Amino acid sequence: MPAYMVSLLKAWWGDAATAENDFCFDYLPRLLGTHGTYDTVMAQLEGTCKGYFLMGENPAVGSANNRLQRMGMANLDWLVVRDFSLIESATWWKDGPEIETAEMRTEDIETEVFFFPAAAHIEKDGTFTNTQRMLQWHFEAQRPEGDARSDLWFMYHLGRRIRERLADSTDERDRPVLDLTWDYPTAGPLAEPSAEAVLQEINGFGPDGAHLSSYSQLADDGSTSCGAWIYCGVYADGVNQAARRKPRTEQNWTGGEWGWAWPSNRRVLYNRASADPEGRPWSERKALVWWDGDAGRWVGHDTPDFDLDKAPDYRPPEGARGPGATAGDQPFIMQADGLGWLYAPAGTTDGPLPTHYEPQDSPVDNALYGQKRNPARTTYDHPGNRYHPSGSEPGANVFPYVLTTYRLTEHFTSGGMSRWAPHLSELQPESFCEVSPELAAERGLEHRGWATLVTARGVVEARVMVTDRMTPLNVAGRRIHQIGMPYHWGPNGLATGDSLNELLSIALDPNAHIQEDKALSIDIRPGRRPRGAGRPALVRAYQQRAGIGADTGTAP
Amino acid sequence: MSPDGDLVLSLVGGGEPALDSGYEDPPPRKGFFTDTSLCIGCKACEVACKEWNEVPADGGLDFLGLSMDNTGGLGADTWRHVAFIEQRKPLNGAEANLIHSDRDPNGDFRWLMSSDVCKHCTHAACLDVCPTGALFRTEFGTVVVQADVCNGCGYCVPACPYGVIDKREEDGRVFKCTLCYDRLGEGMDPACAKACPTNSIQYGELDELRERADARVAHLRATGVADARLYGRDPGDGVGGDGAFFLLLDEPEVYGLPPDPVVTTRDLPQMWRSAAVAGVALLGGIAAATFAGGR
Numbered sequence: 116m117p118a119y120m121v122s123l124l125k126a127w128w129g130d131a132a133t134a135e136n137d138f139c140f141d142y143l144p145r146l147l148g149t150h151g152t153y154d155t156v157m158a159q160l161e162g163t164c165k166g167y168f169l170m171g172e173n174p175a176v177g178s179a180n181n182r183l184q185r186m187g188m189a190n191l192d193w194l195v196v197r198d199f200s201l202i203e204s205a206t207w208w209k210d211g212p213e214i215e216t217a218e219m220r221t222e223d224i225e226t227e228v229f230f231f232p233a234a235a236h237i238e239k240d241g242t243f244t245n246t247q248r249m250l251q252w253h254f255e256a257q258r259p260e261g262d263a264r265s266d267l268w269f270m271y272h273l274g275r276r277i278r279e280r281l282a283d284s285t286d287e288r289d290r291p292v293l294d295l296t297w298d299y300p301t302a303g304p305l306a307e308p309s310a311e312a313v314l315q316e317i318n319g320f321g322p323d324g325a326h327l328s329s330y331s332q333l334a335d336d337g338s339t340s341c342g343a344w345i346y347c348g349v350y351a352d353g354v355n356q357a358a359r360r361k362p363r364t365e366q367n368w369t370g371g372e373w374g375w376a377w378p379s380n381r382r383v384l385y386n387r388a389s390a391d392p393e394g395r396p397w398s399e400r401k402a403l404v405w406w407d408g409d410a411g412r413w414v415g416h417d418t419p420d421f422d423l424d425k426a427p428d429y430r431p432p433e434g435a436r437g438p439g440a441t442a443g444d445q446p447f448i449m450q451a452d453g454l455g456w457l458y459a460p461a462g463t464t465d466g467p468l469p470t471h472y473e474p475q476d477s478p479v480d481n482a483l484y485g486q487k488r489n490p491a492r493t494t495y496d497h498p499g500n501r502y503h504p505s506g507s508e509p510g511a512n513v514f515p516y517v518l519t520t521y522r523l524t525e526h527f528t529s530g531g532m533s534r535w536a537p538h539l540s541e542l543q544p545e546s547f548c549e550v551s552p553e554l555a556a557e558r559g560l561e562h563r564g565w566a567t568l569v570t571a572r573g574v575v576e577a578r579v580m581v582t583d584r585m586t587p588l589n590v591a592g593r594r595i596h597q598i599g600m601p602y603h604w605g606p607n608g609l610a611t612g613d614s615l616n617e618l619l620s621i622a623l624d625p626n627a628h629i630q631e632d633k634a635l636s637i638d639i640r641p642g643r644r645p646r647g648a649g650r651p652a653l654v655r656a657y658q659q660r661a662g663i664g665a666d667t668g669t670a671p
Numbered sequence: 672m673s674p675d676g677d678l679v680l681s682l683v684g685g686g687e688p689a690l691d692s693g694y695e696d697p698p699p700r701k702g703f704f705t706d707t708s709l710c711i712g713c714k715a716c717e718v719a720c721k722e723w724n725e726v727p728a729d730g731g732l733d734f735l736g737l738s739m740d741n742t743g744g745l746g747a748d749t750w751r752h753v754a755f756i757e758q759r760k761p762l763n764g765a766e767a768n769l770i771h772s773d774r775d776p777n778g779d780f781r782w783l784m785s786s787d788v789c790k791h792c793t794h795a796a797c798l799d800v801c802p803t804g805a806l807f808r809t810e811f812g813t814v815v816v817q818a819d820v821c822n823g824c825g826y827c828v829p830a831c832p833y834g835v836i837d838k839r840e841e842d843g844r845v846f847k848c849t850l851c852y853d854r855l856g857e858g859m860d861p862a863c864a865k866a867c868p869t870n871s872i873q874y875g876e877l878d879e880l881r882e883r884a885d886a887r888v889a890h891l892r893a894t895g896v897a898d899a900r901l902y903g904r905d906p907g908d909g910v911g912g913d914g915a916f917f918l919l920l921d922e923p924e925v926y927g928l929p930p931d932p933v934v935t936t937r938d939l940p941q942m943w944r945s946a947a948v949a950g951v952a953l954l955g956g957i958a959a960a961t962f963a964g965g966r
Contacts, residue, residue, distance in 0.1 A: 524713045538718050542714055580736055
């Protein structure tokens with residue numbers, strides 16, 4: 116077993132992990148299939164997923180096909196929601212759209228819903244990790260108010276209580292829980308676990324109990340522990356490197372002493388490529404690392420992302436394997452050939468070359484191929500997830516327009532952090548859709564009036580913005596109008612509105628299983644949407660007009 | 672010094688308002704240069720201002736339909752306001768590619784964004800008319816309302832030639848941008864300038880900002896942005912120049928700014944003099960009539 120894996124198992128199960136028991140490898144739960152969020156929703160609907168934790172996520176607004184999300188949650192035994200406010204995913208059982216339309220009755224829903232208020236980032240210690248891979252430590256500025264607790268508090272004390280309940284168990288299946296190293300120190304009136312203790316466990320310890328400084332120290336004999344090899348070194352020398360705050364005026368331009376970046380505090384990956392084949396910076400101004408011939412090692416402003424003593428003129432011997440097979444002028448050390456790749460020739464379900472398919476629901480056929488939709492996409496057969504006829508298929512003209520979706524700077528994703536904040540809510544207070552003057556004239560839409568938007572999944576209403584920024588498209592010899600709509604709103608909070616994701620189907624891309632939510636066909640009409648039972652009735656009427664059934668849009 | 676003396680001083684001062692207001696050896700005048708050609712409409716200035724100054728939300732949660740603007744304008748509870756203006760105008764070489772071929776064969780479209788703020792006038796009418804001294808000139812040359820002195824008379828509201836200062840109705844007093852007087856005293860940048868991610872809002876010494884603005888507008892014009900202009904930069908204008916001035920890409924009216932603002936108290940001394948002459952004449956007339964009647 117590789118050193119990284121053994122060290123991870125030692126971090127989790129400590130003394131219980133030995134060479135004799137494969138370092139508790141069999142304690143790890145196994146993957147039984149795809150466990151993505153949409154597969155989990157389907158498992159909820161099938162009744163095989165019984166319990167659900169929502170921590171900082173609001174699928175009743177933020178995930179495609181909100182109604183299916185709520186129907187899945189309504190089929191659970193229990194649901195735990197941890198968030199700042201009573202988000203839609205915490206209250207759908209009493210005031211969600213299906214309660215209003217009488218598709219669900221609160222007294223019939225057997226899901227036990229628990230809401231735990233969450234502490235905000237200023238109310239707890241921890242790190243931010245940004246897309247530059249840089250960790251920045253933040254300190255608790257004030258204690259959480261009321262019952263609010265940090266995620267760390269919740270997970271630690273939940274685990275502690277479960278372990279107490281299981282303490283006398285002799286059942287083999289409880290060993291993975293009972294053998295965990297679950298011994299973080301707590302402090303203060305709330306018994307807040309030490310986030311720095313967790314960061315130290317992630318960093319890892321050597322045989323002498325000292326903090327590791329590099330993942331190159333990890334061993335496969337159980338003498339080292341490390342909770343995540345990429346973070347090894349974040350607590351080098353027993354110092355919280357993520358908490359470093361040296362001003363830029365007191366260090367070089369790469370800022371390597373502000374916070375800490377994984378792995379090994381490298382600020383730029385593959386930075387060997389900033390130097391020419393002989394190891395000299397391509398540009399003095401942008402120099403990152405270079406070969407110091409006298410010292411016989413790579414040095415520079417950044418941490419070199421290269422074997423430190425591998426000279427630029429190193430050439431691998433015949434039959435070399437692993438890092439030794441990478442020449443001294445091949446910077447891309449994670450690739451088998453040490454070279455930069457423009458595309459991944461293997462390892463993807465779909466690819467490697469890009470091509471064009473029409474979206475799942477499209478008003479036109481594919482202009483390039485007879486194949487309309489991506490044949491490798493994932494679709495889900497459920498009465499609440501019906502697809503549209505596309506292009507030349509009968510009924511496609513029932514949804515003649517294109518909807519595209521996006522975000523605003525004023526709100527954050529599904530709104531749990533922004534729709535309850537007065538200073539952000541007032542900036543974008545209501546759900547709206549954007550249409551061109553031409554579409555407004557065609558459908559009788561009035562600026563600042565209301566529009567009703569319909570797909571085979573749902574119907575929502577939104578305020579209308581008529582703007583020249585939206586322009587009709589000329590596609591396949593036809594003029595096709597597009598509608599733009601941001602997605603942040605839901606019925607709860609200060610800034611409210613129908614959720615755009617009620618309209619979306621669940622259809623996933625083959626590689627990353629991302630929902631297709633940037634382009635779909637749709638209909639729009641003036642005025643507000645029906646209330647009560649009229650809301651699902653309108654969706655059914657559209658499905659019937661378009662001749663939609665279980666097979667619509669599902670052919671490969 | 673009499674109120675009238677204050678008034679005259681404010682109007683005839685030499686453009687160093689802190690000095691003219693009686694500060695001995697004040698620090699250099701501070702101000703804003705808002706370069707709207709750099710604004711991306713993120714509204715971080717609006718939020719940062721409200722957070723730092725504890726300005727409440729305006730209460731209204733209405734969709735205004737003013738492009739992406741749901742604030743509408745400056746007021747007692749909005750000290751920075753980002754306007755969004757959608758125009759069919761040439762974009763100086765950039766391609767917007769928004770073609771409405773049946774209506775507009777040229778197809779050019781541009782989206783102006785601009786963060787408005789109190790102008791901190793050299794000749795500030797709000798300050799001139801304030802009867803309580805709640806409005807005062809700071810050592811930095813800015814104009815600030817002291818909330819604990821304001822009696823809510825509201826004289827300053829119609830006096831402002833820009834319509835900036837405003838009464839908080841449920842409170843009764845007036846509020847406006849302080850140019851973060853509390854931060855300036857600590858050597859910090861105002862909250863809006865600190866939060867601005869594109870340097871559209873620039874804070875600093877006014878003389879230096881004017882030089883920077885002159886260079887910027889010259890650069891823009893040289894690159895073909897013929898409409899680029901400075902607004903409120905000229906010390907010779909009707910308010911003696913703004914402490915917070917702007918680079919605009921169109922006529923001021925497009926942004927909701929008055930084209931030729933004049934300090935509303937400019938004519939007051941002349942009006943008082945005329946009134947005094949009229950009063951004396953009237954008294955003379957009454958006296959004459961009385962004496963005449965007595966005969």
